[in-house]
Amino acid sequence: MMTAGTLVGIARHAFPKAPMELIEAVDVTVEGGLHGDFRGAVKPGGRGKRQVTLMERGDWDAAMADLGHTIPWQERRVNLLVDGFDIPQVPGTRLRIGAVELEITVECDPCSRMETIATGLKAALTPDWRGGACTRVKVPGRIAIGDPVSVVSFS
Incomplete structure (x- = not known):
């Protein structure tokens, strides 16, 4: 069994292309994902596969090392940054962060917007689920910075 990691970052954006807002704690709902984050709402007829996105601090640091940059993690536009935890690359796996449980649905593929941040960033985030998980x-x-992150069950 994997050891627990730590939630070290929370970010949200109110609308598409909005700047990312860093916060210390947030309520998370089944209907809306992170409170105040536009992507979390389940659309009518939707399955909510991308409600909350997360990535590993080590993966971001490795991508930055590859590129020789030091760009803040929230520019990746994911919601949660975890440290000391290897995100399972297995859809259906359930994670616990604080009191919240999340189910991994798909790999969070880096989009073309990453290239506008730094040339080569999309490619640097592509291998081995470096871009994170949806x-x-x-x-x-409610989750907060410092909450433990662990696997509840594998699919």
């Missing part, structure tokens, strides 16, 4: 909220609650 999740669906299964158990709502």
Whole structure:
């Protein structure tokens, strides 16, 4: 069994292309994902596959090392940054962050917008799920910086 990691970053954006807002804590709901983040709302008829996105600090640091840059992690436009934790690359795996449970749905593919941040960033985030994972909220609650991150169950 994997050891627990730590939630070290929370970011959200109110609308598409909005700047990322760094916050210390946030409520997470089954219907809306992170409170105040436009992407978390489940659309009518949708499955909510991309409600909450997360990535590993080590993967971001490795991408930065590859490129020789020091860009803040939130420019990746994911919601959560975890440290000391290897995100399972297995859809259906359930994670617990604080009181919240998330189910991994798909790899969070780096988009072309990454190239506008730094040339080569999309490619640097592509191998081995470096860009992170997309999740669906299964158990709502509140999360905060410093909360433990662990695997609840594998699919």
